[in-house]
Amino acid sequence: MNDPNFQNDDLLDIHNLKTYFFTREGVVRAVDGVDFKVKVGEIFGLVGESGCGKSVTSLSILRLVNPPGRVVDGSILFQGRNLLELTDAEMRQVRGNRISMIFQQPLPSLDPIRPIGDQIVEALLVHKKMDQRQAWKHAVDLLNLVGIPDASRRSHSYPFELSGGMAQRAMIAIALSCEPELLIADEPTTALDVTIQAQILELLCDLRSRLGMAIILITHDLGVVAEMADWVSVMYAGRVVEEASVNSLFEEPLHPYTRGLIESIPVLDQDRKRLNAIPGVVCDCINMPAGCKFAPRCKVQIEKNMTICNKHEPHLLEVSPNHKVRCWLYEEFSH
Amino acid sequence: MRHTQCNDGQSNLKESTNHILVEIHNLVKYFPVRSGLFQKITAYVKAVDGVSFNIKDGETLGLVGESGCGKTTVGRSILRLTRATSGEILYDGKDILKAKSSDLKSFRRNMQIIFQDPYSSLDPRLQIGESVGLPLYVHGMKNAKQRQEIVVAMLEKVGLKAQHLNHYPYEFSGGQLQRIGIARALTLNPKFIVCDEPVSALDVSIQAQILNLLSDLQEEFGLTYLFIAHNLSVVKHFSDRVAVMYLGKIIELADRDEIYKNHLHPYTQALMSAIPHPNPHRNRQKRIILTGDVPSPLNPPAGCHFHTRCPVVMDVCNQGEPEFKEMSPGHWVACWKVS
Incomplete structure (x- = not known):
């Protein structure tokens, strides 16, 4: 199935991805020129606030964007093949088999009227050509793998009989059933309690090292990213504004938005009387500002009175080997 | 105007900081579970099971715990939005649970609540001015022009x-x-506001704006807060004292710095270590990961409620309930290991 020319260790290579929604009110540029690469076995964090386009990016990878949305430009190379050029039948072989996804809300994502074992078996029958008995046995093994106690009995449970943490484990089991090379986890722990979140994060880390799959971890929680990810992209208004290795990003955040995000969360071992909040709200997604999309909320832009920010959009520049940023402050590095 | 007058009054109050505004003794709230043809009561969900604490004038008490631990029920019981099963809630020395419904109105004038979900807590068919002005109308300010002045000032x-x-x-x-x-x-x-998860539905950058706003308002109006949240770092940032709840009980209560530096209960320790820290170097150390889920409050475990998940459980833990004891001044813990 692999492209014979596929040699390097980039599992996924997204280039200039643009997904627009053509609504009656106007065109929403939900994802507007996103580039990133995910390496084999890597945990790649995609961070941003609601509406920044991180979920639409992941749906675009799986070609699950529904009208009025459409991928209008770009390429998504998975193991060297452009997913956007596959036929629907070929795409079905990728979806759930090579790339699978888990969602924020486990319960609405599971079929409420079928036992969870049955839902794992379904994927195995479609993709792995197992018979019913083998598939059930494998399903129970998977439930064991994700840490569901008493798995053989639990495989007959319906989703409503599971707690939030257990349902999330069951969904991970379904996602893992075909041993995908890439798992997209869209806010996998946001709906869970802190102690359960810790369990699920540890499970994901453990599965990554045991199965060697790559994970795209989509989250708004910088703490989760710092803990899990190897490489991070920060998104704002449909664009990647900063991309770096996790250490580089947290040691030396360059973009004013990233800095603002890091400073605005209360941290246990620090005492700050006031939080450094980012002023204003995320810009209107139909009438975006002309220049840098963050400029109206940017303290640096206002302090230094940089007129260029409101006129032209900066490029994503490589400032140091492990660090890219989209901001006029760093534009001198390119010359 | 009205607000400036009351401000002076409150700044005087703020000086006597040891005045206790809200005092709760042994608060219990059981929700009956009905089933069968005749809807007989077959069991009780023990949402709040013997909670006691007090809140001083002008302070912020943080109440932290996971979903289903009863923290919201405590907040709602104080305002009598749900009727507590038993216990005592004293506001300024007067028992709210015994108040007649006519007296309740004057209590509620002094106590308000901010809800978690801003989308569902405002009437979608009322204009903002009407929504914000409604409490004034209910409490007898019939002059529309004056109402509007106050609403604009508040906005x-x-x-x-x-x-x-x-x-x-x-x-x-x-x-x-x-x-x-x-x-x-x-x-x-x-004077007193229950903040029930006021920022958990908001984006990170907006969370910080709202937390800053709440602390500015506290300073300006001398407010007392009960701050309910599940996020321990937000609670620690915002509160003067912190109470940790688990399955209907408070298991640890201390000053914010004390609870951060010297937390004694194993559940508090696990909660602290479970919080993902935005610092990649610090994080990848070993953390305490609790096994299993929170047990159902319908049928809580015997003895200490936490013993089914406790990493340092002992024989005594499933036999008797540990007493809520003051280990050092102001630091209360309910744990057999510690006592």
Whole structure:
């Protein structure tokens, strides 16, 4: 199935991805020129606030964007093949088999009227050509793998009989059933309690090292990213504004938005009387500002009175080997 | 105007900081579970099971715990939005649970609540001006012009403008709606506000704005907060003292610095270590990961409720319930290991 020319260790290579929604009110540029690469076995964090386009990016990878949305430009190379050029039948072989996804809300994502074992078996029958008995046995093994106690009995449970943490484990089991090379986890722990979140994060880390799959971890929680990810992209208004290795990003955040995000969360071992909040709200997604999309909320832009920010959009520049940023402050590095 | 007058009164109060505003003794709230043809009561969900604490004038008490631990029920019981099963809630020395419904109105003038979900806590068919002005109308201010003056003043306090008066909730973002919810809670000039997860539905950058707003308002109006949240770092940032709840009981209560530096209960320790820290170097150390889920409050474990998940469980833990003891001044813990 692999492209014979596929040699390097980039599992996924997204280039200039643009997904627009053509609504009656106007065109929403939900994802507007996103580039990133995910390496084999890597945990790649995609961070941003609601509406920044991180979920639409992941749906675009799986070609699950529904009208009025459409991928209008770009390429998504998975193991060297452009997913956007596959036929629907070929795409079905990728979806759930090579790339699978888990969602924020486990319960609405599971079929409420079928036992969870049955839902794992379904994927195995479609993709792995197992018979019913083998598939059930494998399903129970998977439930064991994700840490569901008493798995053989639990495989007959319906989703409503599971707690939030257990349902999330069951969904991970379904996602893992075909041993995908890439798992997209869209806010996998946001709906869970802190102690359960810790369990699920540890499970994901453990599965990554045991199965060697790559994970795209989509989250708004910088703490989760710092803990899990190897490489991070920060998104704002449909664009990647900063991309770096996790250490580089947290040691030396360059973009004013990233800095603002890091400073605005209360941290246990620090005492700050006031939080450094980012002023204003995320810009209107139909009438975006002309220049840098963050400029109206940017303290640096206002302090230094940089007129260029409101006129032209900066490029994503490589400032140091492990660090890219989209901001006029760093534009001198390119010359 | 009315607000400036009350401000002077409250700044005097603030000086006597040891005055206890809200005192709760052994608060219990059981929700009956009915089943069968005749809807007989077959069991009770023990949402709050013997909670005691007090809140001093002008302070912020943080109440932290996971979903289903009863923290919201405590907040709602204090305002008598749900009727407590037993116990005592004293506001300024007077028992709220025994108050007649006619007296309740004057209690509620002084106590307000800010809800978690800003989208569902405002009437979608009322303009913002009406929503925010409604408490004034209910409490007897019939003059529409005066009402509007106070509403505009309040909206400006929370960072909105007079022009927003005639807008409907759907026209606002989550952060703005939460500001409106705060304005509505403040119109009656209350002393005590229950903040029930006020920032957990908001984006990170908006969370910080709302937390800053709440602390500015506290300073300006001398407010006392009960701050309910599941996020321990937010609670620690915002509160003077912190109470940790697990399955209907408070298991640890101490000053914020004490609970951060010297937490004694194994559940508090696990909660602290479970929080993902935005620092990649610090994080990848070993953390305490609890096994299993929170047991059902329908049928809580015998003895210490936490013993089924406790990493340092002992024989005695499933036999008797540990006493809630003061280990050092102001630091209360309920754990067999510690005592």
